[in-house]
Amino acid sequence: MSTHFDVVVIGGGPGGYIAAIRAAQLGFSVACVELEKLLGGTCLRVGCIPSKAMLESSEHFEFASGHAKDHGVVIGEVGLDLGAMMKRKDRVVKTMAGGIDGLFKKNGVTRLLGKGRLDGRDDQGQVRVVVDGADGESVVTARNVILATGSEVASLPGLQLDGDRIGGSTEALSWPEVPKRLCVIGAGVIGLELGSVWRRLGSEVTVLEYADAPLPGMDGEIRKTAAKIFKKQGMKLQFGVKVQGASLDGDEVVVTAEGKDPMRFDRVLVAIGRRPYSAGLGLQTLGIETDARGRVPTDAHLATSAQGVYAIGDLIAGPMLAHKAEEEGVAVAEYLSTGYGHVDYDLIPGVVYTDPEIASVGKTQEELEAAGVAFRAGSFPFVANGRARGMGSTDGFVKVLADAETDRVLGVHMIGPRVGELVAEAAMAMAFAASAEDISRICHAHPTLSEVTKEAALASLGRALNI
Numbered sequence: 001m002s003t004h005f006d007v008v009v010i011g012g013g014p015g016g017y018i019a020a021i022r023a024a025q026l027g028f029s030v031a032c033v034e035l036e037k038l039l040g041g042t043c044l045r046v047g048c049i050p051s052k053a054m055l056e057s058s059e060h061f062e063f064a065s066g067h068a069k070d071h072g073v074v075i076g077e078v079g080l081d082l083g084a085m086m087k088r089k090d091r092v093v094k095t096m097a098g099g100i101d102g103l104f105k106k107n108g109v110t111r112l113l114g115k116g117r118l119d120g121r122d123d124q125g126q127v128r129v130v131v132d133g134a135d136g137e138s139v140v141t142a143r144n145v146i147l148a149t150g151s152e153v154a155s156l157p158g159l160q161l162d163g164d165r166i167g168g169s170t171e172a173l174s175w176p177e178v179p180k181r182l183c184v185i186g187a188g189v190i191g192l193e194l195g196s197v198w199r200r201l202g203s204e205v206t207v208l209e210y211a212d213a214p215l216p217g218m219d220g221e222i223r224k225t226a227a228k229i230f231k232k233q234g235m236k237l238q239f240g241v242k243v244q245g246a247s248l249d250g251d252e253v254v255v256t257a258e259g260k261d262p263m264r265f266d267r268v269l270v271a272i273g274r275r276p277y278s279a280g281l282g283l284q285t286l287g288i289e290t291d292a293r294g295r296v297p298t299d300a301h302l303a304t305s306a307q308g309v310y311a312i313g314d315l316i317a318g319p320m321l322a323h324k325a326e327e328e329g330v331a332v333a334e335y336l337s338t339g340y341g342h343v344d345y346d347l348i349p350g351v352v353y354t355d356p357e358i359a360s361v362g363k364t365q366e367e368l369e370a371a372g373v374a375f376r377a378g379s380f381p382f383v384a385n386g387r388a389r390g391m392g393s394t395d396g397f398v399k400v401l402a403d404a405e406t407d408r409v410l411g412v413h414m415i416g417p418r419v420g421e422l423v424a425e426a427a428m429a430m431a432f433a434a435s436a437e438d439i440s441r442i443c444h445a446h447p448t449l450s451e452v453t454k455e456a457a458l459a460s461l462g463r464a465l466n467i
């Protein structure tokens with residue numbers, strides 16, 4: 001096997017494996033170093049993909065146990081086989097990970113199994129990468145290295161994750177039984193998604209959130225609506241609660257928060273954010289320093305301070321999202337080949353896969369107000385949409401924010417059925433600098449959920465038709 005490559009990618013998550021494939025497509029010799037047997041990183045192994053499998057399964061369970069009868073579907077006694085649900089999830093993950101192995105083979109990407117770290121330069125100035133694998137250490141060299149090691153669960157000083165009862169998202173995707181009383185710390189994306197999974201499966205879920213509404217950073221109206229809907233579903237959401245710690249006491253976990261009596265639960269899911277994973281990456285061997293939040297600083301071309309070393313994804317600034325990492329992986333590979341590569345950070349959609357789903361792209365109303373931008377807002381509710389009525393999923397709305405003068409769409413925010421798919425239309429429209437009027441004049445099939453986006457665009461122009 002060759003020990004020198006044009007590009008070595010450290011990390012085989014969505015950022016890293018996509019960077020490796022794109023670089024190979026562009027004609028580079030490429031190796032990807034990944035510690036885990038399964039490629040795909042946090043997203044595929046213990047994040048996006050298994051959580052979506054569990055969200056889907058738990059939604060079916062909840063539908064069978066309740067909403068089915070609203071549709072006139074009579075089901076006998078509904079039971080839960082958690083083991084089978086977990087096995088299905090594991091199969092989904094394994095199949096997807098195998099798919100990436102196949103893509104590497106097809107594109108001629110060399111897979112190196114082990115923990116990769118930078119190790120200075122050789123005599124020719126090539127970057128040395130040590131691969132610490134099962135059979136010991138080996139060294140490869142590269143003209144360019146792309147760091148894509150992702151992130152790990154963040155915790156609190158008073159909170160020791162025990163890998164079981166007090167766990168992060170990884171543990172919460174594999175619990176062997178449904179916890180009776182589950183405490184979720186943080187009403188962010190993970191808290192709401194995995195909190196929803198376990199609530200649907202029968203847990204009494206208490207979510208403790210420091211902010212005054214869920215999903216800090218998202219559009220204010222969406223956050224308020226989300227809080228109402230999740231409360232109605234039975235999630236116990238408590239806001240303005242600053243959790244300080246959690247510790248084991250026999251079979252229980254005691255959670256402490258500022259100004260509150262200790263609270264007792266069976267399990268705790270810590271979902272207060274993630275931090276870049278750069279430990280043991282050998283950054284110092286090339287003089288790369290991290291910022292105060294542990295992120296690797298990069299320039300507009302995603303280059304670090306070390307010549308030929310780039311960084312992407314959760315390791316650097318910006319939203320910790322798989323698709324943002326992918327775009328950056330493609331941008332670096334293309335930059336290496338052509339001298340240009342670009343990510344439009346204004347148009348990275350965010351999706352929360354709860355029921356209803358929540359999705360957004362572009363600026364929030366609060367961001368526009370803070371920046372002093374004059375805008376028009378238009379909203380349209382799913383309750384006035386025929387398809388949503390037929391589905392029996394009428395919670396939520398779509399909100400379009402457009403520049404008051406030019407009518408250019410600046411942000412689209414959604415909560416409602418399947419909005420995780422609807423947001424792609426908004427991102428596409430905005431990428432082509434669409435105005436609200438442009439969206440409103442595009443023929444949307446009837447009856448579809450996408451008509452809500454069209455009607456919200458019309459509403460921003462003061463002329464919604466169906467309300």
Ligand code: NAI
Binds near residue numbers: 048191
């Ligand atoms: P998050 O940043 O989304 O939410 C963390 C929440 O914890 C915030 O609401 C914050 O106010 C709260 N918090 C922080 N300290 C607290 C304390 N001491 N007491 C009470 N509340 C506290 O982080 P999360 O949910 O852990 O997700 C991690 C990352 O993974 C995020 O960047 C997220 O975007 C990403 N992710 C994305 C998904 C998606 O796109 N669907 C799914 C899952 C994760």
